[in-house]
Amino acid sequence: xxxxxxxxxxxxxxxxxxxxxxxxxxxxxxxxxxxxxxxxxxxxxxxxxxxxxxxxxxxxxxxxxxxxxxxxxxxxxxxxxxxxxxxxxxxxxxxxxxxxxxxxxxxxxxxxxxxxxxxxxxxxxxxxxxxxxxxxxxxxxxxxxxxxxxxxxxxxxxxxxxxxxxxxxxxxxxxxxxxxxxxxxxxxxxxxxxxxxxxxxxxxxxxxxxxxxxxxxxxx
Numbered sequence: 162x163x164x165x166x167x168x169x170x171x172x173x174x175x176x177x178x179x180x181x182x183x184x185x186x187x188x189x190x191x192x193x194x195x196x197x198x199x200x201x202x203x204x205x206x207x208x209x210x211x212x213x214x215x216x217x218x219x220x221x222x223x224x225x226x227x228x229x230x231x232x233x234x235x236x237x238x239x240x241x242x243x244x245x246x247x248x249x250x251x252x253x254x255x256x257x258x259x260x261x262x263x264x265x266x267x268x269x270x271x272x273x274x275x276x277x278x279x280x281x282x283x284x285x286x287x288x289x290x291x292x293x294x295x296x297x298x299x300x301x302x303x304x305x306x307x308x309x310x311x312x313x314x315x316x317x318x319x320x321x322x323x324x325x326x327x328x329x330x331x332x333x334x335x336x337x338x339x340x341x342x343x344x345x346x347x348x349x350x351x352x353x354x355x356x357x358x359x360x361x362x363x364x365x366x367x368x369x370x371x372x373x374x375x376x377x378x379x380x381x
Contacts, residue, residue, distance in 0.1 A: 177221055177228060182212045182241070196245035198253065208234070208243040208255050216240050218257055218269075220278065234271050235259065235281045241294055242361075244313075248305040256284065256303040256313045261294035268301050268315050270332070284313045284330055284338050291328075295320035300361030306370040310334075312341075314364035314374055327362050327374060343374055 163172045182194040195209040206222035218240045219231040234255065241261040246254050253273035260266040268284040268291060284301075285291050292299045292315070301315040311332045318325030330338045360377030367373070 180211045182210045196243040198245045198247045200247055200251055208245045210240050214239060234278050242300045244301050244303045246303050246305055249307050254303050254305050254311050256301040258299060258301055264293055265289055265291050266293055290317045292316040292318045292325055293320050298360045302363040304364045304366040306366050312364050314362050327359055
């Protein structure tokens with residue numbers, strides 16, 4: 162559904178799918194299961210999780226005024242919490258949570274260029290402490306700088322535990338994922354053992370490629 166800033170009115174709604182997951186199973190809608198981004202011309206693209214335990218991450222975009230048939234990025238168990246961004250060159254980048262209800266799930270990544278999605282990669286490779294979706298605090302966030310370097314922010318820890326912290330990784334030119342997690346206390350070097358608590362922290366990259374992380378709530 163679009164909103165016109167000229168007439169201050171909403172347009173009509175369009176149904177993209179009837180098989181989408183609406184939340185993470187909580188009694189309140191805390192965990193969004195769809196993501197939207199716009200290209201340089203304002204055309205939207207949507208990434209969403211289908212319903213069910215054995216489900217998919219699917220993508221559709223509005224091309225020439227018509228929504229494309231959904232394509233599947235990944236199939237698995239409890240694929241959840243997509244994040245989607247458009248890079249300055251028009252490439253789309255996505256991150257999401259796989260096997261979200263496991264004690265320690267994985268963070269996945271893919272990018273879309275020339276009409277094709279790349280094979281999903283594991284952002285959290287070697288990280289065995291990824292926070293699950295059990296308390297609704299997990300929600301990977303993705304941003305891209307002007308050189309096409311993707312940054313993914315997520316949480317490590319145990320559901321309802323006291324050992325949670327913010328993790329930031331970026332994709333190197335060689336296709337591996339390097340750690341650049343913020344320090345656990347003010348000042349100092351990046352530390353994977355910090356204690357920056359947050360509800361679905363978000364990563365943002367400025368026009369000068371400065372990287373920012375925003376916390377929903379935190380304890381230092």
